[in-house]
Amino acid sequence: MGIFAATYLLKTGTVIIRNGVFRHQLSRATITHDAGAVKMQLCLSKPLTMDAGQYINLWIPSVSFWSFLQTHPFTVISWDAKDQDRLDLLIEPRRGLTREMLYHAEKGYTNNLLVMFSGPHGGTLSMGEYESVLMVASGFGIAAFVPHLKKLIYGYNTRAVRTHCIHLVWQIKNEGGITEDKLDDGCILSISVYVETKSSPKKPFGERATMYPGPTPLPEIFLAEISGNNIKVHAAEVGAEGQKALEQSESTSSTLQGDVESGSRWTVAGDGRMLVAVSSSEVIRDDLRAVMRKYIQMGVRFIELDYQPK
Numbered sequence: 001m002g003i004f005a006a007t008y009l010l011k012t013g014t015v016i017i018r019n020g021v022f023r024h025q026l027s028r029a030t031i032t033h034d035a036g037a038v039k040m041q042l043c044l045s046k047p048l049t050m051d052a053g054q055y056i057n058l059w060i061p062s063v064s065f066w067s068f069l070q071t072h073p074f075t076v077i078s079w080d081a082k083d084q085d086r087l088d089l090l091i092e093p094r095r096g097l098t099r100e101m102l103y104h105a106e107k108g109y110t111n112n113l114l115v116m117f118s119g120p121h122g123g124t125l126s127m128g129e130y131e132s133v134l135m136v137a138s139g140f141g142i143a144a145f146v147p148h149l150k151k152l153i154y155g156y157n158t159r160a161v162r163t164h165c166i167h168l169v170w171q172i173k174n175e176g177g178i179t180e181d182k183l184d185d186g187c188i189l190s191i192s193v194y195v196e197t198k199s200s201p202k203k204p205f206g207e208r209a210t211m212y213p214g215p216t217p218l219p220e221i222f223l224a225e226i227s228g229n230n231i232k233v234h235a236a237e238v239g240a241e242g243q244k245a246l247e248q249s250e251s252t253s254s255t256l257q258g259d260v261e262s263g264s265r266w267t268v269a270g271d272g273r274m275l276v277a278v279s280s281s282e283v284i285r286d287d288l289r290a291v292m293r294k295y296i297q298m299g300v301r302f303i304e305l306d307y308q309p310k
Contacts, residue, residue, distance in 0.1 A: 027117065029060065031101055031110035037140070038091035038101050040074075042115060047083035049120070050076050052127075052147035053305065056087070056119035063100045063113075072097050073121070075307045079147035081154060092140035092309055122306055127152055128161030130275040130301070134225045136218070136288055138171040140309040141279035148277075149189065156188050164188055167225060171216045171284060173197060192221070216284065219291050226274060226300065279305040 025045040032039045057071045078088035093102040104110050127133050127148055135145045145168060155161030166189045174197045191209035198213040205211045278288055285304060292302045 027115050029110075029113045029115045031105045031113065033102055033105035036093065036102075038089075038093055038098065038105055040089040040091060040101075042087040042089070042117070044085050044087065047085045048087070049083050050079065050087065050147075051120070051124045052079050052151040053125050053144070054120040054122045055306070056117045057121065058089075059116045060097075060101075060113060063097060063104055070097055071118070075144055076120070077143050077146040079150040079154075090140070090143040090146070092143075094310060125277075125303065125305075127275055127277070128155045128163050130273045131162050132165045132225060132274040133163055133167070134222070134274065134276045135166065135168045136216070136276070136278045136280055136284065137168070138280035138284050138309065139173070141281075141305075141307070142170055144279035144305045144307040145277070153189065165225075166190070167192065167221070169216055169221055170194070171196070171280065175211075192216075218284070218287050222276070222288075222291050222295075225276075226295065226298070274300045276300060276302045277305060278303075279307055279309065281309060 027045050028043045030041050030043075053075075055073050055075045057073050059071045074089045074091055076087050077090050078084060078086065091098055091101065093099050101110075125148070128151070133152065135148070137145055149166065149168065152161060152163050152166055156163060168189065168191045170191065171194045173195075175195055189208050191206075193205060193209055193211045194216040195211060195213060196215060198211070200213060202210055202212045276288070276292060278285055280288075285308070289302075292300070296302060
């Protein structure tokens with residue numbers, strides 16, 4: 001009982017200090033909406049260190065009567081190499097508090113709202129340890145990958161990560177509300193958007209994205225990634241030896257494809273390790289698990305992120 005009380009008091013004190021209660025500078029929030037999504041920006045009373053993939057527990061009493069008694073976890077989609085004095089959230093309206101937040105955003109009652117939060121919570125995932133990263137998202141699952149993308153691209157441009165190839169695959173129901181990506185210097189990033197209700201041929205979408213009709217062909221995408229066909233490098237990194245290595249990689253890709261399809265075992269050497277991460281519907285997660293099952297011993301890591309959309 002004493003340990004529980006001490007832990008509770010410690011957490012309460014941390015929240016009070018973090019939110020600047022004694023400095024009379026409490027954190028404030030602005031809520032907007034776009035295409036059925038709730039967007040929130042928190043202006044913090046004190047800069048905060050947030051790693052990609054972490055979340056906060058948010059208390060926002062003015063949204064509804066019962067929200068005074070509730071805290072909710074939300075993934076932070078903003079990321080910066082330095083401490084952040086503003087946090088961005090992309091929230092999926094479900095029911096209860098999140099549905100009330102969407103209602104208030106639509107009515108415009110959402111400026112300069114008083115908030116308190118605890119965090120950051122959650123572990124960190126070092127995606128930069130892998131040369132190739134395949135991200136599979138559906139619907140609001142894209143929010144879980146945004147901070148990881150920002151961190152990986154920053155790390156690539158500053159030579160701080162091993163990652164040379166990122167492929168984001170996003171399944172959506174329709175094209176409504178989708179906008180071109182705004183990630184700067186994302187030369188290692190390619191985006192494939194699959195639209196369930198779309199029947200027209202594929203078309204380019206922005207500098208790095210291509211839009212396809214129908215459901216996501218997970219087996220074909222995974223085999224293309226694991227064969228190494230999509231690995232990209234800086235032009236400055238390709239000298240005489242580097243060019244020779246790239247040519248060797250291209251010459252062996254067809255052999256590797258055959259090995260993967262037959263289910264034979266192989267281990268990715270050196271920088272060839274691959275990460276497959278998913279934040280999607282249960283159906284897509286089940287399909288991806290089935291695809292990954294026989295390749296999990298091949299130097300490929302599979303992980304489901306903390307946030308999974310409904």
